[in-house]
Amino acid sequence: MSLGNSREDTGMRHWLIKSAAVLSLLATQAAAETTLKIATDSGPEGSPSGNAIAKWAQLIEEGSNGEIDVRVFYQNQLGGQLEVFDLFVAGEVDLMLSWPSTSYDKRIGVLNAPYMVTSWEEALTAYQPGGWVNETLNAVFADLGIRYYGAWPEGFAGVATRGEYALDIDSASGLKVRTPPFFPIPQTLQAMGYQTAAIDWSEVFTSIQTGVVDGDAGNVIYWDYEYFGEVLDYYVRTKHIFVTGNLIANADSMDALSQEHQDLVRDSAIVIMEEQFAAARTEDEKYVQLAIEDGMEYFEPSEEDLRPMIEKVRAEVWPMMEADIGSEIVDQMRANAR
DSSP states (O other): OHHHHHHHHHHHHHHHHHHHHHHHHHHHHHHOOEEEEEEESSOOTTSHHHHHHHHHHHHHHHHTTTSEEEEEEOTTSSOSHHHHHHHHHHTSSOEEEEOOOTTSOGGGGGGGOTTSOOSHHHHHHHHSTTSHHHHHHHHHHHTTTEEEEEEEEEEEOEEEESSOOOSSHHHHTTOEEEEOSSTTHHHHHHHTTOEEEEOOGGGHHHHHHTTSSSEEEEEOHHHHHHHHGGGOOEEEOOOOOEEEEEEEEEHHHHHTSOHHHHHHHHHHHHHHHHHHHHHHHHHHHHHHHHHHHTTOEEEOOOHHHHHHHHHHHHHHHHHHHHHHHOHHHHHHHHHHOO
8 A cells, every 4th residue: 555655646746847847838938928030041050150149049038037039040941041031121030140142232232342441449349339330231221121230250351372472462463363253352352453253162172273263362261271271372361351240130020129128139249249259350360370380371461561452442442332332331431441
């Protein structure tokens, strides 16, 4: 008899424990008054960009004391790059770390504008809330129903080459480099003195190896070292583009939140931005050292050395951009240029 009672008591305790767990889960779900979806179009789970949106989600959930539940979607889980941005603009995705296409608005091309900033310190000041680039991008994205919170930087681009390298406009004239096809990146490299070729990413290694081009232009050193390091000899940090993703929110999704929760989402994004400014710079310096240790010769011209190139690019390329991004934005670039 006592054995039977013991089994019944044990069964009752297990039932109570399970019931308590279920009630706790239901209570947690009930406490989450709002569900937000956050996605990135570039980066699987565990990647730097994937970790960034996971951290953004965590900060929002913790800061709301469980009143907001955030569901995280990594690269390709909701579709391709354009598909995810379509969902975002439609409000099916609420928050994004994105590298958006200009297909929605040509003014998004301001993200590829050359020589807007030339140092990490200048970039942080310009891209954070209140900064001139931040306000410019906010105006562009606002017309799409998007709020821009800040940059998620990768770093300053350079030119990686094989056999020869260029530190000025004249010496660049004998080099042909691959560029991404997005306006105005090829035009920027041409103004810097280079010959250019638009080549698919999957063919860059072979194109350098066989001499179709002398190198790659438009990337931070990580990509050139990691993917093409064995066929490249030099990397010159020309700083012609500040490569960055964007921390953005659907405006209607945000308007549906309380002001307190809107502020939480924005402030959490700023934390992610500031962390990435520090992390990206450290990561970039790490890959510079790895490249040097593996035999790549690295050059970082001073701003004074870059000045002739900067002025020529601004004089030739910025006017070309007015047709796409508008004279008002280009005037802002001129007004804030150093």
